[in-house]
Amino acid sequence: MATDVHRPVTPKTADPALGSPAHPAPVHPAPTPASAPHIHTPATTPAAAPHAVHVEGLTRSFDGRPVIDDLRLDVRPGEFVALLGRSGCGKSTLLRILAGLDRDIEGTVLVPRRKAVAFQAPRLMPWKRVWRNVLLGLPGKPERALAERALKEVGLDHRSGAWPKTLSGGEAQRASLARALVREPDLLLLDEPFGALDALTRIKAQRLVGELWQRRGCAVLLVTHDVEEAVLLADRVLVMDEGVIAYETRIDLERPRDITDPRFAEVRARLLERLGVDTAAEAA
Ligand SMILES: Nc1ncnc2c1ncn2[C@@H]1O[C@H](COP(=O)(O)OP(=O)(O)OP(=O)(O)O)[C@@H](O)[C@H]1O
Ligand SMILES: [Mg+2]
Secondary structure (H helix, E strand, C coil), X not given: CCEEEECECCXXXXXXXXXXXXXXXXXXXXXXXXXXXXXXXXXXCHHHCCCCEEEEEEEEEECCXXXXXXXXXXXXXXXXXXXXXXXXXXXXXXXXXXXXXXXXXXXXXXXXXXXXXXXXXXXXXXXCCHHHHHHCCCCCCCCHHHHHHHHHHCCCHHHCCCCHHHCCHHHHHHHHHHHHHCCCCCEEEEECCCCCCCHHHHHHHHHHHHHHHHHHCCEEEEECCCHHHHHHHCCEEEEEXXXXXXXXXXXXXXXCCCCCCHHHHHHHHHHHHHCCCCHHHHHC
């Protein structure tokens, strides 16, 4: 698995394991003026990589206010991790950093080179047919068949030639997932991908993501507000607060998970408590 390292020129935390004398790290110009040049180190040996994601000492501030503050996070290859936290705590900011969309950071971020992201809004280009949207941004001239294979995986190959505006919300979200899958990611980043779907479509989409993850074996980081969704899908659930991962719990329940299982309810209640939701009041 090829890896990217995003870190400032003077990293807060030096980690010699992330560089390689055999591959001098090229310095890319910063996306914003002079403030944040970053080093991308080419792949180290995949077998030696113990993590799909390794984040250390990560800080991201807006207008002098740290939203992420000395955060540490590791995700194993193939692990499904869900990220919860109150609105505005920095979940999307973290996800955008992992996706390489925000590099104005301090600290070290090591992610697979092959990563893909899907957001709450499907973000399809209305002037491109569905299959062209799926291939958007891929290098070279990929063939339609490639898009159709990914669309088939999400049950949407019959809408390959459709215009985005003719898709339902659930279909558009599946097209967005196909666009992520076509990149064969080692890391799939999902930012509330089911947030705008109705309850039934949401359940179907959750199942689909669970199946895709098991089939593909990529690491997944799913940002969600839905505690039940997190417990249903994840190997590990994290709660973000005050700019760090404030709490985490491993979900050892066998799959497929049963939401009526008392152990499921126990984990759910514990997480709700960590999120400051009064479950007694909720039940009343
Ligand atoms: N580009 C930006 N400029 C200034 N402030 C920003 C920017 N992006 C995010 N923020 C601020 O950083 C904080 C964290 O935002 P973020 O979008 O990461 O929250 P979140 O945890 O994803 O919230 P939600 O659950 O509501 O999606 C918020 O206070 C937000 O206003
Ligand atoms: Mg968000």
